[in-house]
Amino acid sequence: MTSTTTTTIAGAVDEPAARFLDLVAAEWIKVRSLRSTPWVIVLVTLVVTGVAAARALADYNNFPSYNALTQREHPFSLGDSFPAEGYLTLMLAAVAVGAIAAVSEYGSGLIRTTTVAVPARGAVVLAKAVVQVVMWTVVGSLVALCSFFAAQAILSGRDAAISLGDPNALRALAASALLAPVCALVGLGLGVLVRHSATTVVAGSFVLLLLPVFFSSRKPLSVTFANAMVRNAWQRLAQIYGTPPEAYNGATVAGSWTVYVLWPLVALALALLVVRRRDV
Template structure:
């Protein structure tokens, strides 16, 4: 570059028109903002804004709340109404905590749908390209989605689980069948209901990431949670009993039991099996997300 008259007398390298100076200032003399890659905190903040501003999040969570609490109360009322007609064996096997949380087995559909929509909604609208432009590190973006989704569902899931428990126990108390939080395994079961819903949402997130299609992912989630147990119920003898214990819904739902059952795993073993399913699918989803085009 040839030095201009205004550069006369300046030592080499100190010219006013060097490339560094031009790059540092725009035409108005203002310094340009330096480009900074999005951090994990930035990705989490962005995902939090997305999940709380999308209208489907509110309606899906509301549906999960109404279905879970409503069905738990309805089933509790039906049981109390029919209690006098039950045999001695059915009365002895009755678990007021698990029965009071029965609505979770139906409300979990809404939380699974939310997990799917968190990722497939972006693929449907093309916003996934914008997200990847803002956060090019795909592992960071996927982890942020999982963290925000898991945090939201954990809070809402625990609220739903405790509400279903307390309201159903009020109904059971009419026949002195209620179980207090201080009784053996009750608090663990109620907290476990929220954990179970959280894992379902994360499992659905993984399936949504793998399939990238809302209808297909929702169908797959429903198949895992509802169709497989129906198939397992047709398997004979010990084989059928063993399969039903380790299927996703049967394993995860064991955390809400307070009494031993031959039909299910122990509470923490069951939740551990369901957690393993979720982790394996999340790892597979992350690998697919990193290797495929948007």
Template sequence: MTDTAAAHTKANANANANACAGATAAGGQDAEPRARFRDLVAAEWTKWWSLRSSGWALAATALAVVGFNVGMAYDTYRYWSERDTASRADFVRDGIPLSIAFSTDAAMLLMLALSSIGATVIVGEYRTGLIRTTFAAVPARRSVLAAKVCVVAAVTTVFGAVVSVASFGLTQAVLSGRDAGVALDHPGALRLVVASALLAPVSALVGLALGAVLRHSAATMTANVVVLLLLPLIFSADRHWAAVIDHALPAGAWNRLTAVGHQPVAHPWTAGGAWTVYAVWAVAAAVVAVASVQRRDQ
């Protein structure tokens, strides 16, 4: 009896051990480790640069914006002799070198191009169906969108800085040929460079948010044009209520931060308020993009 009981005890122990091992193995297969956020950022980074169009779009935008500003500077250099003595003397005092360094038309071009690039990042995935594959691999959808926001913000911030610094440096180098250029320590110069650089990520995040909500190329591009370009033209700063709306838009904030000269303004506001508008638009766009991810895509 003793030998028989010992044999049964040993058999039961072996069975329990095998069962525990099997359960551990099954649990290891079912409970896969969650993707780390830095891995999601790396994946989004790879997605961005795996498309040749991404690099070409940024390069073309940079050349267009910088070339536009340098062209204005060259026109000033070329026709400098046609200016009278008083106009030449007041050229720097009136802040004209800064208005040439990054013009309003160049800013509008930058906003439109960067918002389109930001929208393409998400709209392209919905159009091709890649977003479904991504969400199947990573169920944490909001984490995926948060990683996408980080990549878009980082890439476009660096892009904006390069374009803004290059534009300022090249335009002032051209104007210096007529002793009309200014340095970066000139009053208002650094603020213009920073404001123009940050206009890129703000515009790209707005495009990303609109693309995440609308998920259709034509509708998203139309919304980008309306929000970033048409609304600033409709709501001018002539009346108080219109000025409030204008001041709350990214274009209005850029105009305030890059204002030069001493021209009177009907409804003045502070540079701190303009920086706040930049921050609110960037944060709000990021939140909308992340929160727009539905639990199930139809």
């Protein structure tokens, strides 16, 4: 009788280990429960689309004063669709939300409950990464499509619109859409490393937005470092200024896609390494 009771109690206590999909679902609930997340997404979408529309409207109004070559080739069409000012805002929002996804648990103390329920800390970080990638890929795609079609709808009045089938347009759309998850993963990795909201957001903003400005375009080593920055890689892939490829200081399309891959991978790898060695 005693043996049976002990077995029953042990069976009641033992619970199946959390599956990875369960962790992803839990992380999605955490992100969705943050009141700031939907507001940030809506605001970023409106800002980027608004800036694209404003840029396109300016070119629409100035179109009669452009020379014949510019009117015929309208090199501004792609830049109006993916305005740098708007997408820098998107980068800032993505890195901030990615950072908060990691840091918020440390600030609230919820991380202790999480690690008790799921001792495999690396799996928790990977689940957070999956949620950030999926969410920001959807958001980035929505923003890119909205900004593109808003700009082209205005430029069509001057017969200066382009389609997604035009050269470089589809690549620019893909690069602009994927810019958000790349920055979100960098923010997530920094959040796990730093564990302080303000410091992480400042560090992410500096690395992604400000650091590229400090590199010279004349010194070969400085140019190499500049081409390795996410911001510069996006500008090369989107070719937002209608600049010929040779003007990008040696940055190539393949190299820029490599930058897109390496930054989040390195950030995530460092986060996984640190989270397994550091105490909560």
